[in-house]
Amino acid sequence: MPSVRFRLNGVELEIDADPDRSLLDILRGHLGMTGPHFGCGAGECGACNVIVGDRAISACDTPLWSVADKDVTTIEGLGTSEQPHPLQRAFIAEQALQCGYCVSGILMSAAALLRRNPSPISREVKEALDRNLCRCGSHNRMVRAVLRAAEEMAAE
Amino acid sequence: MNQPAPAPSAPTLPVSLAANPKLSSWLKFSSSGEVTVSPGKVEIGQGIVTALAQIAADELDIDLARVQMIRASTAVSPNEGVTSGSLSIQQSGRALRHACAEIRQIFLRQAAERLGVGIDTLHIEDGIISGPGNLRTSYWELADEVSLDRDATPGVTPKIATSRTLAGHSVQRIDIPDKVLGRPRFIHDRALAGMLHGRVLRPEHARAQLRELNEDGARAVAGLVAIVRDGSFAGVVSETEHGAEVALNALRKGATWSDGELLPDENDLASFLKAQPSESTVIGKKTAASSGTVARTIRRQYTRPYLAHASIAPSCAMAQWDGDRVHVWTHSQGVYLLRADLALVLNLPVENITVEHLEGAGCYGHNAADDVALDAVLLAKSAGGRPVRAQWSRQGEMSDAPFGAAMAIEIEVDLDARGEIIDWRHSIWSNGHAARPGRAAQPALLAAFELENPFPRMVSTNPPQANGGGGDRNSVPLYDFPSWHIESHRLTTMPIRTSALRTLGGQGNVFAIESILDEIAAERGEDPVAFRLRHLRDERAKDVIRAVAARAGWKPEKLPGIGHGIGFGRYKNTGAYCAAIAEIESAEEISVRKLTLAVDVGEAINPDGVINQIEGGAIQATSWALKERVRFDRERITSTSWTEYPILRFSEVPDVKVEIIQRPDMDPVGAGEAAHGPVTAAIANAVFDALGVRVRDLPITRDRIIAAMDLS
Ligand code: FES
Numbered sequence: 001m002p003s004v005r006f007r008l009n010g011v012e013l014e015i016d017a018d019p020d021r022s023l024l025d026i027l028r029g030h031l032g033m034t035g036p037h038f039g040c041g042a043g044e045c046g047a048c049n050v051i052v053g054d055r056a057i058s059a060c061d062t063p064l065w066s067v068a069d070k071d072v073t074t075i076e077g078l079g080t081s082e083q084p085h086p087l088q089r090a091f092i093a094e095q096a097l098q099c100g101y102c103v104s105g106i107l108m109s110a111a112a113l114l115r116r117n118p119s120p121i122s123r124e125v126k127e128a129l130d131r132n133l134c135r136c137g138s139h140n141r142m143v144r145a146v147l148r149a150a151e152e153m154a155a156e
Numbered sequence: 157m158n159q160p161a162p163a164p165s166a167p168t169l170p171v172s173l174a175a176n177p178k179l180s181s182w183l184k185f186s187s188s189g190e191v192t193v194s195p196g197k198v199e200i201g202q203g204i205v206t207a208l209a210q211i212a213a214d215e216l217d218i219d220l221a222r223v224q225m226i227r228a229s230t231a232v233s234p235n236e237g238v239t240s241g242s243l244s245i246q247q248s249g250r251a252l253r254h255a256c257a258e259i260r261q262i263f264l265r266q267a268a269e270r271l272g273v274g275i276d277t278l279h280i281e282d283g284i285i286s287g288p289g290n291l292r293t294s295y296w297e298l299a300d301e302v303s304l305d306r307d308a309t310p311g312v313t314p315k316i317a318t319s320r321t322l323a324g325h326s327v328q329r330i331d332i333p334d335k336v337l338g339r340p341r342f343i344h345d346r347a348l349a350g351m352l353h354g355r356v357l358r359p360e361h362a363r364a365q366l367r368e369l370n371e372d373g374a375r376a377v378a379g380l381v382a383i384v385r386d387g388s389f390a391g392v393v394s395e396t397e398h399g400a401e402v403a404l405n406a407l408r409k410g411a412t413w414s415d416g417e418l419l420p421d422e423n424d425l426a427s428f429l430k431a432q433p434s435e436s437t438v439i440g441k442k443t444a445a446s447s448g449t450v451a452r453t454i455r456r457q458y459t460r461p462y463l464a465h466a467s468i469a470p471s472c473a474m475a476q477w478d479g480d481r482v483h484v485w486t487h488s489q490g491v492y493l494l495r496a497d498l499a500l501v502l503n504l505p506v507e508n509i510t511v512e513h514l515e516g517a518g519c520y521g522h523n524a525a526d527d528v529a530l531d532a533v534l535l536a537k538s539a540g541g542r543p544v545r546a547q548w549s550r551q552g553e554m555s556d557a558p559f560g561a562a563m564a565i566e567i568e569v570d571l572d573a574r575g576e577i578i579d580w581r582h583s584i585w586s587n588g589h590a591a592r593p594g595r596a597a598q599p600a601l602l603a604a605f606e607l608e609n610p611f612p613r614m615v616s617t618n619p620p621q622a623n624g625g626g627g628d629r630n631s632v633p634l635y636d637f638p639s640w641h642i643e644s645h646r647l648t649t650m651p652i653r654t655s656a657l658r659t660l661g662g663q664g665n666v667f668a669i670e671s672i673l674d675e676i677a678a679e680r681g682e683d684p685v686a687f688r689l690r691h692l693r694d695e696r697a698k699d700v701i702r703a704v705a706a707r708a709g710w711k712p713e714k715l716p717g718i719g720h721g722i723g724f725g726r727y728k729n730t731g732a733y734c735a736a737i738a739e740i741e742s743a744e745e746i747s748v749r750k751l752t753l754a755v756d757v758g759e760a761i762n763p764d765g766v767i768n769q770i771e772g773g774a775i776q777a778t779s780w781a782l783k784e785r786v787r788f789d790r791e792r793i794t795s796t797s798w799t800e801y802p803i804l805r806f807s808e809v810p811d812v813k814v815e816i817i818q819r820p821d822m823d824p825v826g827a828g829e830a831a832h833g834p835v836t837a838a839i840a841n842a843v844f845d846a847l848g849v850r851v852r853d854l855p856i857t858r859d860r861i862i863a864a865m866d867l868s
């Protein structure tokens with residue numbers, strides 16, 4: 001079995017698996033990492049979003065081989081209970097979700113945005129999250145939370 | 157005939173408490189300073205668990221952080237039926253409040269005895285019970301000497317609204333940190349020891365039968381544990397999820413299906429619905445003392461398509477057999493109801509089945525949560541005692557789960573010479589809106605219809621009007637018209653599977669009523685807000701309308717391409733009041749720029765939670781109104797992905813403002829379904845305001861607007 005090396009949340013990994021398998025399948029199935037969620041398996045909902053390099057991508061339609069030697073960040077690598085990421089703090093402060101199934105993917109899209117653009121305006125946040133679906137209608141709170149996190153990060 | 161005078165309203169227990177009177181089934185104290193609360197309702201993203209914790213903490217005078225909420229399970233929880241219909245806070249909340257009030261009294265009596273003081277001298281603060289001087293004890297100290305294994309008694313008075321410190325105040329939901337930190341909280345993220353993975357094969361064509369199944373391909377897939385087949389039900393069990401997917405694909409290639417059953421013409425739903433055999437019920441009738449002279453009659457037809465629940469997560473369940481007992485983990489809305497149906501299918505006593513709730517994604521009604529639980533149970537039979545996790549595909553979720561029923565609604569209004577309403581007739585044609593498990597002598601679960609010895613396919617029915625009705629929900633006008641006649645025709649055939657989706661028929665009926673009212677007001681040249689207020693007697697109804705009008709600055713200045721419209725409803729005619737004003741912009745497509753809402757849910761236990769639910773409902777309703785429609789050809793459902801079943805995206809979401817009218821002395825009612833009808837109507841009326849056309853068929857798309865323009 002060929003192996004693929006990449007960095008996951010800062011840790012070097014070597015995975016022995018069919019390189020055509022999806023990154024999501026490797027993360028959830030192989031590594032037992034359940035932060036990225038399965039929603040559609042077709043790159044259409046963003047529930048599985050992770051950051052590769054500096055972009056949020058859907059892990060469900062990303063083959064393992066394509067992340068070789070790259071940096072992959074999942075929600076597990078965004079922040080911890082002790083030290084949550086400003087986005088996570090802001091989502092709690094704004095109570096920016098209902099069921100929350102979409103949230104881990106949305107946080108990754110938002111985190112990638114803030115890396116590229118630390119002080120986005122509302123329209124830019126919406127654009128950055130436009131490929132993420134939320135069925136519960138928590139969109140506006142999420143946008144507010146992202147703006148709040150950006151402000152906090154700027155103040156830090 | 158002499159009848160005994162009714163007893164001067166003897167106190168009764170809240171319904172859920174009467175059904176589950178044992179106090180210990182609701183609440184337990186530990187000597188370490190915690191209280192565990194065990195409601196029968198489940199978290200579906202609506203924040204119910206937090207609101208219930210607030211109620212318990214408030215009534216007991218303890219810190220919210222001491223409350224541990226237990227997930228519903230048939231092994232331990234009170235049976236509170238289903239978590240639906242915006243009834244949880246009403247039912248579970250009241251029961252819990254009464255139970256806690258009584259438990260508090262029991263502890264106070266015990267403390268008074270132990271401390272040798274009068275009960276009235278005692279005071280509780282964060283569980284510490286203190287009396288005169290330094291006398292003190294606590295719930296935790298007394299926990300072992302007080303038995304709660306006794307039945308609740310009627311007549312206990314909970315605290316008055318003004319002495320509640322938590323209920324009525326916004327608190328952070330207790331489930332949110334896990335979800336934001338990506339901790340495994342959803343059923344999808346739980347792994348049981350030795351867990352296997354299952355997938356079920358389903359036909360593409362509606363209700364096709366599995367004729368032949370060549371298993372060779374699937375057998376060759378690494379990790380395969382079993383291929384399960386029983387009639388048209390077939391599936392695979394594998395060591396890994398990936399292996400299950402690959403094996404399922406192989407199995408699909410080896411399957412030969414019969415022809416399916418004919419589906420209706422998606423472009424002529426009204427004719428289809430009206431032509432089907434149906435059962436007719438008169439829902440409401442009001443006769444006028446004296447009727448005016450009819451100068452004119454207007455008749456309008458409205459339609460709503462089939463709508464998908466379209467949860468972001470595909471349905472998922474786990475099951476594990478131990479001899480003739482099975483344990484099921486599910487995100488079903490009713491653990492006892494699911495258990496009842498599983499017992500029917502498996503022909504087992506209910507005692508052999510434990511059904512335990514784990515959180516899923518928002519479901520918005522009866523989706524495939526229950527179906528997948530039976531799938532897991534059937535697959536797990538071949539797993540040699542190991543647990544099996546079954547999960548549906550996106551495609552399955554969008555085509556095999558029950559849909560919200562399509563509706564055709566006709567309203568006929570007689571007007572007098574001054575254009576005043578003198579008679580009102582409302583007719584509905586629709587499949588039933590409920591086919592939930594656990595309610596009938598036959599199961600409602602999909603796999604049950606596919607077995608070698610199949611159960612008959614359930615045809616959806618409607619809950620009785622006393623429970624809010626189904627297709628007829630919200631069809632009786634809240635307005636004070638002189639006379640009316642409301643009739644519902646429930647289809648007795650069901651080519652497309654339907655069951656409960658948020659509001660049941662409420663969204664369709666409110667859309668129809670509020671649209672035609674708007675039309676009548678416009679024809680009279682009367683302001684639609686004034687027109688509504690003039691026809692309402694209920695002050696709470698008028699208050700939400702006045703509040704929303706004030707908040708939205710009604711009526712905003714008329715600008716080209718921009719329109720404003722209002723919609724109002726009281727969910728189920730007995731629940732939350734909600735009025736909405738929409739501001740839309742018409743360009744290539746219609747976009748909703750802004751929604752302003754005012755709601756009255758009685759006592760809002762967690763006001764921010766209520767606002768969150770109303771915002772969510774308003775946004776979902778915008779999605780339904782502008783975009784959503786289950787698509788099909790004559791053979792199969794074709795809208796099986798997010799591309800073919802688009803929902804509202806971030807860039808399309810309106811700004812939403814919500815105002816709550818707090819009524820601390822009124823029983824709390826749910827908020828999750830209050831906004832859908834009013835928002836849909838407000839959008840349709842705003843489209844008229846902008847473009848001068850009435851779109852009466854949902855969703856309001858560009859094509860529908862062009863069609864409506866051609867008609868007028
Ligand atoms: S699960 Fe990957 S985009 Fe939907």
Ligand code: FES
Nearest residue numbers: 099100134135136
């Ligand atoms: S919060 Fe439920 S899908 Fe987004």
